[in-house]
Amino acid sequence: MSIRNSAAEMAEALAKKEISAVELANQHYAQIEAVDKDVHAFLHLDKAGALAQAESIDKKRAAGEKLSPLAGVPLALKDVLVQKGVPTTCGSKMLEGWRPPYDATVVAKLKDAGIVILGKTNMDEFAMGSSTENSAYGPTHNPWDLTRIPGGSGGGSAAALAAFEAPLAIGTDTGGSIRQPAAVTATVGVKPTYGGVSRYGLVAFSSSLDQAGPCARTVLDTAMLHQSIAGFDPKDSTSINHAVPDVVAAAKKKDVKGLKIGIVKQLSGAGYQKGVENKFNDAVAELVKLGAEIVEVSCPNFEYALAAYYLIAPSECSSNLARFDSMRFGIRIGDDGSKGAEEVMNLTRQVGFGREVKRRIILGTYALSSGYYDAYYGSAQKVRTLIKRDFDAAFEKCDVLVSPTAPTTAFKIGEKSEDPLAMYLNDIATIPVNLAGVGGMSLPCGLADEDNLPVGFQIMSPAMKDDRMYLVGGALEAALLSKWGKPILDFAPRLAGSK
Amino acid sequence: MSAISREEVANLARLARIEMSDAELDHLSGEMQVILGAVARVQEVASADVPPTSHPIPVNNVVREDVVIPSLSPTDALSGAPASSEQRFKVPQILGEA
Numbered sequence: 001m002s003i004r005n006s007a008a009e010m011a012e013a014l015a016k017k018e019i020s021a022v023e024l025a026n027q028h029y030a031q032i033e034a035v036d037k038d039v040h041a042f043l044h045l046d047k048a049g050a051l052a053q054a055e056s057i058d059k060k061r062a063a064g065e066k067l068s069p070l071a072g073v074p075l076a077l078k079d080v081l082v083q084k085g086v087p088t089t090c091g092s093k094m095l096e097g098w099r100p101p102y103d104a105t106v107v108a109k110l111k112d113a114g115i116v117i118l119g120k121t122n123m124d125e126f127a128m129g130s131s132t133e134n135s136a137y138g139p140t141h142n143p144w145d146l147t148r149i150p151g152g153s154g155g156g157s158a159a160a161l162a163a164f165e166a167p168l169a170i171g172t173d174t175g176g177s178i179r180q181p182a183a184v185t186a187t188v189g190v191k192p193t194y195g196g197v198s199r200y201g202l203v204a205f206s207s208s209l210d211q212a213g214p215c216a217r218t219v220l221d222t223a224m225l226h227q228s229i230a231g232f233d234p235k236d237s238t239s240i241n242h243a244v245p246d247v248v249a250a251a252k253k254k255d256v257k258g259l260k261i262g263i264v265k266q267l268s269g270a271g272y273q274k275g276v277e278n279k280f281n282d283a284v285a286e287l288v289k290l291g292a293e294i295v296e297v298s299c300p301n302f303e304y305a306l307a308a309y310y311l312i313a314p315s316e317c318s319s320n321l322a323r324f325d326s327m328r329f330g331i332r333i334g335d336d337g338s339k340g341a342e343e344v345m346n347l348t349r350q351v352g353f354g355r356e357v358k359r360r361i362i363l364g365t366y367a368l369s370s371g372y373y374d375a376y377y378g379s380a381q382k383v384r385t386l387i388k389r390d391f392d393a394a395f396e397k398c399d400v401l402v403s404p405t406a407p408t409t410a411f412k413i414g415e416k417s418e419d420p421l422a423m424y425l426n427d428i429a430t431i432p433v434n435l436a437g438v439g440g441m442s443l444p445c446g447l448a449d450e451d452n453l454p455v456g457f458q459i460m461s462p463a464m465k466d467d468r469m470y471l472v473g474g475a476l477e478a479a480l481l482s483k484w485g486k487p488i489l490d491f492a493p494r495l496a497g498s499k
Numbered sequence: 500m501s502a503i504s505r506e507e508v509a510n511l512a513r514l515a516r517i518e519m520s521d522a523e524l525d526h527l528s529g530e531m532q533v534i535l536g537a538v539a540r541v542q543e544v545a546s547a548d549v550p551p552t553s554h555p556i557p558v559n560n561v562v563r564e565d566v567v568i569p570s571l572s573p574t575d576a577l578s579g580a581p582a583s584s585e586q587r588f589k590v591p592q593i594l595g596e597a
Binding site: 234237238301308311318322326329332340343344347379384434435463 | 503507508511512514515516517518519523527530531533534535537538539540541542543544545546549550551552553554555556558561563571575576578579580581582588590591592593
């Protein structure tokens with residue numbers, strides 16, 4: 001058993017008692033020790049908590065108790081989900097030192113499934129960004145090339161997977177924060193249908209868009225994790241009371257014969273790197289070989305998705321982040337006894353928030369202010385309707401939609417950090433999914449010819465039909481694996497000190 | 500496309516309760532100009548006959564039976580507070596001068 005195995009393989013070895021959960025956790029901590037000084041995927045390691053959980057799983061297994069399929073398998077948790085007693089910063093100075101008094105529902109489900117949470121992963125502050133450069137604790141580096149970004153906002157979770165620091169991870173996706181990091185690190189990530197996974201305990205950025213989801217190195221591992229965290233939660237008023245689709249069975253099926261796959265005309269062309277389009281087209285050709293039927297569909301309003309998103313998300317963020325007022329949790333600046341609450345609040349928010357967060361709060365405050373509300377926020381909500389209609393029409397003609405996940409491969413750290421608009425363009429293909437609340441997956445489909453860096457393939461499914469992404473993803477993954485002869489991460493340069 | 504002035508940005512910062520230095524205001528005013536120019540595109544297709552969507556799924560009011568369930572203890576609830584006193588959050592003065 002090696003840290004390079006899949007989570008499913010690790011689970012099998014654990015079930016056969018070829019390795020203990022404690023040994024497996026320690027192997028991963030050794031890898032983290034060896035490579036994380038270069039990758040910086042983690043913000044905090046909870047070694048004591050993880051080993052206690054691993055030990056308890058080992059004891060239960062020894063006693064012959066029935067355990068969940070992933071019991072004893074390690075996981076990296078994005079630092080935007082609260083875990084009782086474990087520091088949760090959201091990549092912000094604002095929450096430095098805060099230890100939440102409760103578990104998010106996703107975290108409670110992970111614990112119930114016997115999954116071992118190794119630590120909390122780095123992210124763009126409050127999940128706002130596409131490169132993890134907006135973390136107040138320094139950037140995460142892409143294991144494929146340490147001078148490049150690992151995507152964002154969930155760059156820490158994706159990098160942890162690609163660097164074999166964990167076989168499973170949790171991300172959150174508001175405009176692409178699971179899928180774009182997966183794309184640029186050659187890992188798999190799924191944004192489930194909105195409401196499919198509970199948001200209770202997920203620190204809110206944009207409530208109508210935020211969705212937690214599974215990340216892993218294979219489609220099956222992602223499905224197994226999806227199954228472990230999904231389901232109705234009465235603590236989340238936007239949770240869907242609907243049976244979770246059988247994503248694990250779908251991932252194993254590997255049969256796309258007769259399936260109608262729609263290529264979205266608008267998610268290609270100008271702005272998309274040549275090597276990205278080539279690998280995307282090659283993957284589509286593989287699906288054709290497997291018997292899928294390709295349909296070209298037009299979603300004309302997708303062109304306005306980015307603009308709508310950068311009004312809706314900042315508007316909701318300006319409201320959600322009002323809770324960081326320095327009164328109940330987080331840091332407090334300037335409270336020397338001479339200043340009033342409002343002044344202390346102003347000073348705390350000046351120091352506690354980074355540039356991108358301030359930019360979005362101001363933009364959202366503007367979009368929601370009287371006199372501008374209809375022109376900006378109101379118009380953006382109408383575009384959201386149009387995008388939903390585009391999806392509805394497209395899904396009448398096909399079972400899933402596909403596109404490249406991100407328009408380019410990983411760019412250099414620092415390359416776009418001074419140009420917000422250029423940075424926002426990274427999310428051009430992922431944002432429509434969030435606006436409509438449908439499902440989205442990214443899986444690796446090759447390395448771009450120009451730079452030998454990973455390219456992501458996006459699969460979009462109708463709401464509550466998440467199994468379709470796994471059906472197509474599982475089949476495509478198997479076809480590509482036999483074409484390449486080895487897993488894509490085996491093509492990545494070896495990190496110094498890696499086990 | 501209406502231009503956004505530095506004074507407007509300063510007012511937004513005040514509304515959002517974020518202290519900003521002159522340099523921050525200068526920088527942000529310029530950026531806001533560019534970003535607003537880009538996002539204003541939504542107005543091209545947002546005609547009067549299109550209803551707005553606030554949420555991807557229909558959201559209904561959720562109610563439950565009013566039963567007593569365990570909740571956070573005062574100690575837990577105050578564990579992250581910057582300051583507390585007598586089982587309460589302690590905040591800077593909120594009215595007038597000290």
